[in-house]
Amino acid sequence: MKYKVSLVHCADIHLDAPFTGLGSAHLSNRRRRDLKETFEKIISAVISKNADYLVISGDLYEHQYVSGSTIHWLNDQFKMLEGTQVIIIPGNHDPYVANSWYRSFSWSSNVHILTTACPEYLHEANGVYFYGIGFDTFRQESLPVMKPPSVNPERINIALFHGTLDLAFTQSPYNPIDLNTLLDLGMDYYALGHFHGKKDIHQAKGVVNAGSPEPLGFDEPGEHGAYWVTLEKENGSILRDIQFIQLQKRFxxxxxxxxxxxxxxxxxxxxxxxxxxxxxxxxxxxxxxxxxxxxxxxxxxxxxxxxxxxxxxxxxxxxxxxxxxxxxxxxxxxxxxxxxxxxxxxxxxxxxxxxxxxxxxxxxxxxxxxxxxxxxx
Ligand SMILES: [Mn+2]
Structure with missing residues (x-):
């Protein structure tokens, strides 16, 4: 069998982040609008490239601050994607808590939210399997206990992960994992989120941290955007094409x-x-x-x-x-x-x-x- 799919991978958009450090309501409002405009560029990229999937690896919005109107706007963006499936995991800023918008809102039918209880989405027609490890609470000092992935080597297998990879901390409240444990999942592409700087950590192994598409502070210098990824699998062997797209409004x-x-x-x-x-x-x-x-x-x-x-x-x-x-x-x-x-x-x-x-x-x-x-x- 031969499968070929494309996706746009992003993370850490932080919609409705307060931006209090800017010192004026006018400027923080403007920055919140920037986050939306940059996200609209992601949506435009998905449409112009006719991507099969939009993959969002956590921290799409800030649960504590996000407004209902932003959620409606977000869902309208997803609706514009029609044939593209949107795969989301909750991060530590938008965890799958009891009053999460991911639970209570009626999302567009192309949106798939992967959670600890239901971490999978299988798109049989394309031969693609998604498995997500995200957040149920604002802090998780160890990985959540969940069903292991059902990897079929004939398919294209994609993991979404939000958390700290390979940090020397013995304890991190944010899903600590090391690279080998991650690679042991046996996936073809690892769509990572949490670190706001872009990092194609192990491109050769398909491990990519998207970074925030719009930088959020002075500790996030340099280029920001999303990744445009094409995956092709034939007789169990994978070919990857991974490209960075710069999208930010400001540095x-x-x-x-x-x-x-x-x-x-x-x-x-x-x-x-x-x-x-x-x-x-x-x-x-x-x-x-x-x-x-x-x-x-x-x-x-x-x-x-x-x-x-x-x-x-x-x-x-x-x-x-x-x-x-x-x-x-x-x-x-x-x-x-x-x-x-x-x-x-x-x-x-x-x-x-x-x-x-x-x-x-x-x-x-x-x-x-x-x-x-x-x-x-
Ligand atoms: Mn984040």
Whole structure:
């Protein structure tokens, strides 16, 4: 027998996530809309590629925050897929709890939710078998006890899994599993979810973590999207074609900016101008000001914020600048700072490699206390 099917694999969409970190209701609303627009791109990809399946490996929505209207919108998206079967497992943010929308809502007939009690979906006509390991509760410190998969090597066998793969933790509340245990299931493709960075963990063995199609925070930099997968099986041997499709609306980017020597707001803004803002205009940016500034000069965060608000979707500012102390000049003074510097410099001369950085830090912090009246650790 020969079977050939195609699917779009995604995970961790987190519909209606609160995005409280953005600091304004307007921006968090906009980001919730972004999640929907990115999901609509997944639906468009399924339609344009005429995929047989849409596979969603958990955390489709946030149970605690999702609204009824979002669920209706979601189901309308699934209805648009007509001939495509949608296979879903609940994740740790949308677990199969008693009041889950997966239980109570009347989903479109092409939607199949795989649960601990009913983990299988067999699509006989296509020779495809799905088996899902998801979440019944918000935390699961060990894998749920469930019926093992019924793998028939003639068919195409696909596992959906949401949880932590191969982490060194001895205990993880999120379905801990190691790669060998997973591979022992004997599947042809492992559609993983939970880690928000994309990872084609073992493409050669068909193990792929989709990542979140839209990044959700600064800890999720880089490209985000979904996978377009074609699986072909003939006489028990599998051929896989696995391709990443980038879909995200925005990037989270950290931009370190050395503003050493800037003595005015104008100079600081000139340094900010150097970035390619046209390329970054839809992005969420974190600017880290570094370097040393002349004594008495401080980063003008308000002006920088005003500048950045016009240049990108949202910016966070972090001031890591240090005052540039003229040690030679200050040491010549006959005051407490002068005495302190001379004492520390004498000690530094005699210090070994281990002690030196400690003394240098002590000198810096001591001068902060004496000259600026504040110490930031
Ligand atoms: Mn997630």
């Amino acid at each position: 989270y980017r950290e931009l370190p900016l050395d503003i050493s020597g800037c003595s005015s707001q104008v100079q600081m803004l000139q340094r900010l101008e150097q970035f390619d803002w046209e390329r970054l205009k839809e992005d969420i940016i974190r600017v880290q000001f570094t370097g040393s500034l002349p004594l008495g000069v401080q980063v003008d965060l308000a002006s920088a914020r005003e500048f950045l608000e016009r240049k990108c979707f949202h910016a966070e500012l972090i001031d890591l600048t240090r005052p540039a102390y003229d040690l030679e000049l200050l040491a010549a003074d006959n005051n407490i700072a002068g005495v302190f510097i001379r004492t520390m410099q004498e000690r530094l001369m005699k210090a070994d490699d281990e002690e030196k950085p400690v003394l240098e830090k002590a000198l810096e912090l001591g001068l902060d206390a004496l000259l600026r009246g504040q110490v930031e650790l």
